[in-house]
Amino acid sequence: MSGNLKLLTDTLARARQEGRAALVTYLPAGFPSVDGGIDAILATVDAGADVVEVGLPHSDPVLDGPVIQTADDIALRGGVRIADVLRTVREVHAATGTPVLVMSYWNPVSRYGVERFARELAAAGGAGCVLPDLPVAESAQWRRQAAEHDLATVFVVAPSSTDEHLAETVAAGTGFVYASALMGVTGARESVDEAAAVLTRRLRTLTDLPVCVGMGVANARQAADVAAFADGVIVGSALVATLLDGDRDALTRLTAELAAGVRPGYPASAVPRFSTAR
């Protein structure tokens, strides 16, 4: 059974043809419960998410801020297992036809078995993985399996990455490049940093892969700012926060606003934050 890398690529290409950015949403599996998490993700797809990332909760999420740490903690205390993460992928993809990525720290994948994880993710209809603590230099084993099973390997790059690292990363990655909008951990921020635009521009000179920007994007205005220069806008903590507040309506509302934000015509920030032609 092969994974849905092509579906991911086509979905991002279609958004580009429509002259807009894609909306990529992140929620951890098993949060607030396995079924509750699946429902929440389905709600974001209904409200306009083009691509979804399902987080594999980890005991030690070193790249995550307090919001996702808390959600991971709730999921793990609820007993979430990798089988539940894969079920989440399967049910969301089966119900919506949307490309579904898993975002995971490396140790769970490595411990589960790299080949086994790739095979089962592909069988569940997954489109690939975002592996934030796996640098290209350590990624050969995963990339072999990803290629075997038609799964995307999405690397995260940061404003601090050197040109050499960027070149190496875009050469090894598939699906899209995840450009971190800032130096720091996940979590909503007041504004999106200029660094994101600069990083995206640097990536454009190196690759035709779509560039999706995440970390810190929390509202439609910021999404519109990012959509002005990126192929996709990734939103996580702000969505997770609505569920921590127990407010399902707010989740749907925010997703719908973000979906409007990534489309042309949404008013960008009053003071343009970036000068960024594509």
Add this chain to the structure above:
Amino acid sequence: MEHDFFFPAAPGSLPSGDGYFGAFGGRFVPQALVAAIDQVAAEYERAKADPAFVARFEDLLAHYVGRPSALTEAHRFAEHAGGARIFLKREDLNHTGSHKVNNALGQALLAQRMGKTRVIAETGAGSHGVATATACALTGLSCTVYMGETDMRRQAVNVARMELLGAEVVPVTSGSRTLKDAINETFRDWVARTGDTHYLFGTVAGPHPFPAMIRDFQRVIGVEARRQLLERTGRLPDAAIACVGGGSNAIGLFHAFLDDPVRLIGCEAAGRGVGSGEHAASLTAGEPGVLHGSRSYVLQDDEGQIVEAWSISAGLDYPGVGPEHAHLHTSGRAEYRPVTDDEAMHAFRLLARTEGIVPAIESAHALAGALQVGTELGPDALVLVNLSGRGDKDMDTATAHFGLEAAR
């Protein structure tokens, strides 16, 4: 260059260029940290070969830390160890009271070379936090130390010391609120501020080059002890014993003996017993995995979630261990044995009463190992123990454990 106190491992020794000790090590970090870590690696290579850096570092080790540290024969303590001769390498006599200062000074000088103005560090027992706060006060760097809330309670004296030295101590309330979580939080800080900040990591774990660099800063322990023991006894020890948290004092002791016919024995914290599930014996009871940037032995469940460790000693209360120890373990060159809280506390009090030395509870694990090993080897044996730190910080824990007068 003639070195007195700084003995980087010989060229060609492990790790490999990409930071591997056999199957262990490497660099599993977010891309956002790669540039900063590359800078540390490159600057360390330059510093190592720079006579000015070496001279400044060695001057501090001699006249500020007080190296070489003494080697003390523990006659009365040894009577409880089958009559074997036992020598203690006295890292407890270093300025700040532990081996941690060797590394803290080396990295503080490196941070200055890199033009960093701010240093961050994790601490468990507070020994590394105090050493780092000290090095920062000396060099004029600003210092922030992350410490689990649980550890702040059991090592309150060291929290006060750090604050007195001008460091900001940030309580960590996530997870088990101990060393592992303090490391997570320090990495989170670093990802956001690599520009002006150096992460002064405290043990031989973490991403390459930290395990190799910190080992180099600690190698002095074994080099000195080997020389001192040869001078005093005319021979090498039968066994060299150290406690293992992340493994910095142990690798510092072991490394000088790697090519000698000397048994290398690391004592891991077995807490309430390896069978109890409440322990920190990563090599004895863990499995290979990735934690805090490198592949090594880790306490984890079947799906790669890290399991909380337990030890009465905050400095050993860690579910991982440095990758070079993982390599020495699988290759069989070193042996690792579990030592329980009770065994360690017995050795803690025994050393106080037989030698007039109050050890750190971390170091007491090595002393407990020496009691076992000495008994196993018999009266002709010569045993070298690294006394990695002093026990002043542990008075609250000891008072409670033994029900001393102050607790009433």
